[in-house]
Amino acid sequence: MQQRKKLVAGNWKMNGGLAANAALLDGVLAGLGAPACGVAACVPAPYLAQVQARVAGSALALGAQDVSAFASGAYTGEVSAGMLVDFGVAYAIVGHSERRQYHGETDATVAAKALAALDKGITPIVCVGETLAEREADQTVAVVSRQLAAVLTKLGDKAAAIVVAYEPVWAIGTGRTASPEQAQAVHAALRAQLAEAGEAAAMQPILYGGSMNAANAAQLLAQADIDGGLIGGASLKAADFLAIVAAAG
Template identity: 55%
Template sequence: TRTPLVAGNWKMNGRLDMVGALGASLSGLRNSRAEVAVCPPFPYLAPLVRALGDSGVQIGAQNVSRHQDGAFTGEVSAEMLADLGCRYVIVGHSERRALYGEDDELVGEKFLRAQQGGLIPILCVGETLREREAGETEQVVVRQVSSVLDVAGIGAFDQAVVAYEPVWAIGTGETATPEQAQEVHARLRAALAAEDASVASRIRLLYGGSVKSDNAALLFAQPDIDGGLIGGASLSADEFSAICLAA
């Protein structure tokens, strides 16, 4: 059985005072069945590590460089993130694919660099509304996962998480139904199982896209949904805690 993971992605939101507030309320999650992670903007990683102390809540970053150390002004390496105490890093988020031109090749490089630097990548995949309406959902998400499988190999997915985030559900208030999400999750797990059944049975597949405390439980109850990647609702400590407790 898989331990669920609920990860909050603050995106480019929050201020330093949120770090303390979150630290105080998340320590109440010690008894949650799910593993909990918070992914704030880079400047808040170190203060959050301190604020969370021994709460058991994990820290993740939202992005990582494809390079190791060197002359790459403005970039942050996996080693630096691991050094700070990060466990996870989000790679391939649809906002980075759409707004920063990240393609499958770059996402694959970042996935590998993250693991080599000691982090667990949370690989995001998901179709646009146009792709869903064209009946291309499964083809798109399987292509996005396969491009990383091709460079990293199935063994690497034992130290990875995959998040299915339909682009049309992100920040729109329009959540995939539990059945829609389960269908894609089952397809993703089958694609991984075609390479290695035991890796596929162990990997956590998260759902992301307008998850709220009032729809989380039904989504998380689906057999192939192992938690969530939470955007807007992770900015409220109470709302995020309720979602974590629903897993």
């Protein structure tokens, strides 16, 4: 029986510096070895070259935190998928709740970014998630299904090449975490939606992205449809990140 892929991706967000990055990467690579799952670090754009050089030949893949929906042109401040390819980027986060909230990204924008990444051979990590108000209104599944549907419709048969990350907005950076049962329920709904796009899509990883850390990772990752994590704060501490990778293995 085919096994679903597993992935642990660190999202450094707007953190880091040349010295801090070097120390963090040294710690991660010293303990990473040959992990049983995919492992990636999604780093701020100014540090792509530094991280590319440091992770070369290792099991740590390089990821970006965003990608433009456009290939080139008069889009000041944007970074295209083609530019990311120059740095060996394997993954790009699209639709993170912070991009949706602070930069006004719509479902259509997220779908366009996912397609732009795929067209250059970069795997988009498509983020979906509900706010606390939406959860309390019992709209969780409706919200995440709408967000994912926009991407699946845009991608068509390319949908089998994406990674999905469920990140309840109310659990990001707050210290609050969905219970394993709450997270599993949403992951199961997302899995069923992916299955409608085809058997290959259903085999893609669905990551949990709501304050997963070294203490709660094993319990979350034991759930049937949680295939890894999109890790925020814990990815900035080598020991914590490695503990999560070990739990995913």
